[in-house]
Amino acid sequence: xxxxxxxxxxxxxxxxxxxxxxxxxxxxxxxxxxxxxxxxxxxxxxxxxxxxxxxxxxxxxxxxxxxxxxxxxxxxxxxxxxxxxxxxxxxxxxxxxxxxxxxxxxxxxxxxxxxxxxxxxxxxxxxxxxxxxxxxxxxxxxxxxxxxxxxxxxxxxxxxxxxxxxxxxxxxxxxxxxxxxxxxxxxxxxxxxxxxxxxxxxxxxxxxxxxxxxxxxxxxxxxxxxxxxxxxxxxxxxxxxxxxxxxxxxxxxxxxxxxxxxxxxxxxxxxxxxxxxxxxxxxxxxxxxxxxxxxxxxxxxxxxxxxxxxxxxxxxxxxxxxxxxxxxxxxxxxxxxxxxxxxxxxxxxxxxxxxxxxxxxxxxxxxxxxxxxxxxxxxxxxxxxxxxxxxxxxxxxxxxxxxxxxxxxxxxxxxxxxxxxxxxxxxxxxxxxxxxxx
Numbered sequence: 001x002x003x004x005x006x007x008x009x010x011x012x013x014x015x016x017x018x019x020x021x022x023x024x025x026x027x028x029x030x031x032x033x034x035x036x037x038x039x040x041x042x043x044x045x046x047x048x049x050x051x052x053x054x055x056x057x058x059x060x061x062x063x064x065x066x067x068x069x070x071x072x073x074x075x076x077x078x079x080x081x082x083x084x085x086x087x088x089x090x091x092x093x094x095x096x097x098x099x100x101x102x103x104x105x106x107x108x109x110x111x112x113x114x115x116x117x118x119x120x121x122x123x124x125x126x127x128x129x130x131x132x133x134x135x136x137x138x139x140x141x142x143x144x145x146x147x148x149x150x151x152x153x154x155x156x157x158x159x160x161x162x163x164x165x166x167x168x169x170x171x172x173x174x175x176x177x178x179x180x181x182x183x184x185x186x187x188x189x190x191x192x193x194x195x196x197x198x199x200x201x202x203x204x205x206x207x208x209x210x211x212x213x214x215x216x217x218x219x220x221x222x223x224x225x226x227x228x229x230x231x232x233x234x235x236x237x238x239x240x241x242x243x244x245x246x247x248x249x250x251x252x253x254x255x256x257x258x259x260x261x262x263x264x265x266x267x268x269x270x271x272x273x274x275x276x277x278x279x280x281x282x283x284x285x286x287x288x289x290x291x292x293x294x295x296x297x298x299x300x301x302x303x304x305x306x307x308x309x310x311x312x313x314x315x316x317x318x319x320x321x322x323x324x325x326x327x328x329x330x331x332x333x334x335x336x337x338x339x340x341x342x343x344x345x346x347x348x349x350x351x352x353x354x355x356x357x358x359x360x361x362x363x364x365x366x367x368x369x370x371x372x373x374x375x376x377x378x379x380x381x382x383x384x385x386x387x388x389x390x391x392x393x394x395x396x397x398x399x400x401x402x403x404x405x406x407x408x409x410x411x412x413x414x415x416x417x418x419x420x421x422x423x424x425x426x427x428x429x430x431x432x433x434x435x436x437x438x
Contacts, residue, residue: 018121024049026117031056035097042072045097059094126157127192131185137206138196142176152178157194165197167230170266179264181206199229204270207261208235214249221246223275226329230268232318234286234326236275247272271326279333280304286327290316293340303334310339377401384430390419404431 010020028047035045035058044061062075064087080087087093140152140159148163150172161180172178180196181203187193197203205225214220219241227233237246250272251258258270276282280295283304290312296305308316316337317324328335374392377400381391384401397415399407404427412424419427 018118018125022121023118026121027056029117031058039097040072042070044073046094058097060097061092061094064089064091064093123187123191127185127187130157130182130192130194133182134185135181135202135206137179137181137203137210139177139179140196142172142174142178144174150178152180152196154194157192159194159196161196161198165195165199167198167266167268169230170198199227201225201227201233204233204235204261204265207264208250208257211257211260212250212252214239214244214246219244220249224330226326227268228322228326230266232269232271232322232326233265234271234273234330236273236282236286236330238275247274273330279331283327283331283333283335286330287316287323287335287337290323292316301334302332303336306335306337307343308337308339310341313337313339381427384427384434386423386427387418390416390423393418401431404428405435 028049032045032047035047036043039045039060046059046061048057048059049055050057062073062080064077064080065074066077066089068074068076075093077087077089080091080093083095084093138154138159140154143151143153143158145151150161150166152159152161159180159182161178165180165183178198180198181200182194183197183200183202184195185192186195202225204227205222208222209215212220215222215237220237220239223236223238225233225235235250237250239246239249249257252260258272262268262270271286271288273285273288276285280297283306284292284295287306290308292312293307293309296307298304306316315323318326324335324337374395377395378388378391380401381394381399381404382388386394393416394412399412399416404412407428409421409424409428412419412428413421
């Protein structure tokens with residue numbers, strides 16, 4: 001070990017990013033182990049790094065005694081005073097050993113211990129570094145594939161994207177760049193195992209935080225997210241500043257911010273919804289774009305019955321139930337969706353088939369009634385001198401005889417294109433005259 005170790009320690013420390021004290025400890029341990037193999041395990045030997053000389057010094061310690069019983073750890077007072085004239089009984093006397101006495105096997109043992117110590121230090125540094133990055137997005141290069149898992153090169157370390165944390169429709173080739181969120185860091189015998197994910201909902205949330213400054217600054221807060229990776233996702237946001245629209249902030253100018261996230265997720269559709277502390281309103285928001293008639297909350301069962309117009313059922317449920325499934329994940333509530341017809345039939349004790357038939361009959365009756373009322377209103381306007389086509393147009397625009405009492409000529413000509421100024425004035429005068437109005 002005649003090589004100056006100071007330069008070696010400094011160089012390894014820079015190259016590996018390992019603290020100097022760890023390297024010194026590794027060298028001392030290695031030399032001590034080699035010395036024990038060379039001189040025997042029963043001797044008391046200590047190793048100390050001498051920075052000025054750039055070497056590890058070994059000292060054999062023996063206790064000064066009147067009569068030696070164990071030569072490995074004891075020395076007589078006479079022999080001790082030959083080494084140190086001031087030695088006294090009970091002193092611990094250290095004698096420097098010559099490291100040149102170590103043979104090839106001793107040197108090989110020391111080398112193996114140093115390598116192992118450095119490797120352990122590297123593993124601890126990597127484990128500590130990536131443990132602090134849990135929940136953060138990292139980028140690496142696809143290195144290889146093992147049983148469906150993707151092994152990613154991060155530079156100083158390797159990470160794995162397990163099959164269950166991959167997006168099914170995404171494909172990667174060796175050498176391609178890949179991003180993901182650090183899900184876990186496990187300490188294993190072969191080194192730290194860094195687990196990253198592209199399917200976790202946290203990846204979606206972190207992408208929005210990177211793209212939307214308002215989220216990073218805390219003005220807009222992400223309250224939750226739910227994903228069916230590669231297909232569709234929902235994210236709930238709220239603003240802590242009344243002047244900032246949380247959904248608009250996440251969408252960005254011409255959709256630039258949300259499109260950046262969609263691009264990273266390879267086309268996954270994203271619904272951004274307003275969060276509310278009122279569960280019913282929150283559920284209603286998450287089922288967008290479907291229109292909701294009403295929501296019935298069952299606190300005991302932590303469930304909600306959502307009533308929608310008959311023509312909104314498929315929209316509320318979504319493709320293969322995707323919309324309602326994501327809404328349930330995001331809100332944490334069990335959601336049952338029913339149409340107006342089903343809800344009415346349930347209240348009246350009818351079967352679904354009977355409720356539907358009754359709804360169709362009722363719809364037909366309502367339509368006939370509305371047509372008769374419109375025809376009657378138009379005939380009344382004809383009596384006041386309006387042309388039949390103009391009368392029909394007036395009724396369609398909401399102008400019945402009673403409504404004309406409070407209308408102006410401009411109201412009529414603006415909303416009904418087939419009526420002129422003179423005809424409008426004549427009609428208004430006739431109606432007001434009939435009803436005694438000026």
